[in-house]
């Protein structure tokens with residue numbers, strides 16, 4: 001085949017993992033084909049919280065102004081309420097960013113797709129990839145159906161699966177999974193108007209997790225999570241069970257009673273947790289296709305952005321001739337595993353929705369009167385603080401000791 005007909009990269013999936021990957025490669029002048037069976041703008045089942053580390057990437061990519069202009073307020077503070085007490089704050093800033101955003105996917109994904117095409121990527125939306133083409137064990141391209149029904153074949157130096165949890169690319173190459181854990185929760189969410197909410201709020205109550213955040217167009221998203229085994233029971237009366245869950249937090253229940261739900265409930269029990277091998281001969285995975293975790297700590301969008309940046313850099317280094325592709329892709333896999341594994345463990349721990357152990361309660365209580373360390377704690381989930389540094393025994397002892405001294409003026413004198 002004529003080399004001109006071979007793309008540098010074909011990316012299957014054009015949302016928060018695929019479009020940034022396409023954009024970053026196209027900005028380096030690679031020839032990129034971006035495919036999605038969806039058309040844009042369109043929504044997808046998802047919460048919206050982007051942590052400061054994700055917002056910092058939007059800023060670096062020159063897209064933060066567009067997100068901020070999408071009629072979505074920044075989230076400057078997060079309230080963390082674990083039952084006996086609560087604290088409000090924000091994590092340390094990353095590249096000058098400490099805000100979160102709760103931008104709806106129909107707006108966010110359109111901004112990302114447009115950024116990819118503006119950078120020069122060729123987008124085919126309404127395009128369903130049906131087959132991953134192989135030459136021996138090497139992936140060489142895709143076959144799929146265009147909007148008009150025509151079936152086409154396209155070839156590339158690398159095919160990237162940004163095609164979500166049920167990735168066709170991952171299934172076709174039989175990407176091995178590891179660190180798997182079953183689905184621990186079920187969840188439902190919807191959108192309310194007349195529900196004033198300036199900060200993001202998170203509540204842990206009686207085996208339930210409740211979160212709210214302001215999103216676009218004056219709406220607030222309310223999200224509840226409950227143990228996986230309750231999903232069938234919950235869905236028998238979604239509205240009744242949702243409101244009953246909100247009653248665990250009287251402030252939210254009161255706000256809800258004066259607010260109007262604007263959209264149907266959306267929910268799932270498919271919150272499985274796993275990693276997949278990130279690369280092989282002629283292929284790589286990015287975003288949910290590569291790594292999936294319970295939505296409780298809202299990592300998916302931020303992680304997709306981070307994956308996109310590291311993967312695009314790895315491909316550029318190899319395609320520029322500095323190192324073999326399998327070496328740079330192995331680096332991508334290693335780096336991303338090391339970066340996300342601590343928060344993956346924390347997410348699975350929290351998603352078990354079990355009563356907080358006494359140590360955790362003691363620690364959270366200690367953070368209530370300690371805005372500096374509370375900020376560090378929030379920074380773990382926001383991506384600015386290393387979990388292992390925060391949980392180091394000497395740091396925990398210091399935090400608990402500070403709390404003890406505050407309670408006992410004689411000791412602190």
Ligand SMILES: Cc1cc2nc3c(=O)[nH]c(=O)nc-3n(C[C@H](O)[C@H](O)[C@H](O)COP(=O)(O)OP(=O)(O)OC[C@H]3O[C@@H](n4cnc5c(N)ncnc54)[C@H](O)[C@@H]3O)c2cc1C
Nearest residue numbers: 013016017037046047048049129163164287288298300301
């Ligand atoms: C209930 C819920 C709440 C969540 N809340 C949050 C949150 O608050 N914050 C957060 O950061 N994350 C959240 N997440 C996770 C987040 O939604 C995902 O991590 C994120 O969508 C992953 O992006 P992605 O681009 O990898 O995949 P996706 O967004 O799933 O996109 C995959 C794309 O691939 C396309 N595709 C798939 N197969 C094919 C094919 N064969 N041919 C063509 N196109 C194909 C699909 O059409 C789709 O557009 C939540 C998830 C759920 C389920």
